[in-house]
Amino acid sequence: EAAVTQSPRNKVTVTGGNVTLSCRQTNSHNYMYWYRQDTGHGLRLIHYSYGAGNLQIGDVPDGYKATRTTQEDFFLLLELASPSQTSLYFCASSDPNNYAEQFFGPGTRLTVL
Amino acid sequence: AQSVDQPDAHVTLSEGASLELRCSYSYSAAPYLFWYVQYPGQSLQFLLKYITGDTVVKGTKGFEAEFRKSNSSFNLKKSPAHWSDSAKYFCALSNTGANTGKLTFGHGTILRVHP
Numbered sequence: 001e002a003a004v005t006q007s008p009r010n011k012v013t014v015t016g017g018n019v020t021l022s023c024r025q026t027n028s029h030n031y032m033y034w035y036r037q038d039t040g041h042g043l044r045l046i047h048y049s050y051g052a053g054n055l056q057i058g059d060v061p062d063g064y065k066a067t068r069t070t071q072e073d074f075f076l077l078l079e080l081a082s083p084s085q086t087s088l089y090f091c092a093s094s095d096p097n098n099y100a101e102q103f104f105g106p107g108t109r110l111t112v113l
Numbered sequence: 114a115q116s117v118d119q120p121d122a123h124v125t126l127s128e129g130a131s132l133e134l135r136c137s138y139s140y141s142a143a144p145y146l147f148w149y150v151q152y153p154g155q156s157l158q159f160l161l162k163y164i165t166g167d168t169v170v171k172g173t174k175g176f177e178a179e180f181r182k183s184n185s186s187f188n189l190k191k192s193p194a195h196w197s198d199s200a201k202y203f204c205a206l207s208n209t210g211a212n213t214g215k216l217t218f219g220h221g222t223i224l225r226v227h228p
Contacts, residue, residue, distance in 0.1 A: 031214040042219055043157075043216075044218075045215060045216075092157075102214070103159070104149075104158075105156060106156045
């Protein structure tokens with residue numbers, strides 16, 4: 001079965017810290033996405049990518065960078081973490097030929113102290 | 114701009130009752146619509162989608178949803194509900210024109226089914 005994995009599953013850092021969240025998918029999907037989930041906001045799109053080397057800006061990109069190194073791997077970078085970035089982060093992938101159905105990873109809970 | 118509204122933050126009912134979770138959307142063209150479920154402590158799982166054709170679509174776990182263009186709704190239904198259906202449910206819309214694959218999510222509805 002196709003899969004999306006994320007690491008780490010939990011991360012605690014301090015304000016100003018440098019954090020990288022990793023996502024790998026074995027779905028052979030071209031599209032990948034990073035979301036954050038916060039109470040009262042649902043899921044909000046941070047960045048997404050159409051393929052290796054491609055990056056698109058999502059709806060809440062401030063304070064985040066992303067990089068897509070291969071078709072499988074998509075990274076989210078927080079270079080100066082702030083408490084407002086404490087959240088649950090999800091990665092997802094999709095096949096654009098399958099009407100945007102997305103497959104989600106297990107999530108990473110990030111706490112910025 | 115497109116948007117999705119789930120007007121009920123919480124829904125509580127008894128096992129055996131019929132459930133209906135409301136979702137309305139705003140989009141200028143014909144939408145692709147989705148329902149996802151998130152069980153406590155878990156990730157999102159796909160339930161069903163409407164692309165075109167029959168306005169009643171059936172999904173996993175016994176759920177179905179009805180697309181109503183007349184009032185821009187895509188409500189999720191199941192009868193009877195089971196205590197294991199307790200979870201958070203998200204309605205989402207995809208931009209069909211640009212083929213970005215982007216989903217716009219509602220804020221979610223937390224469903225509690227009492228045994």
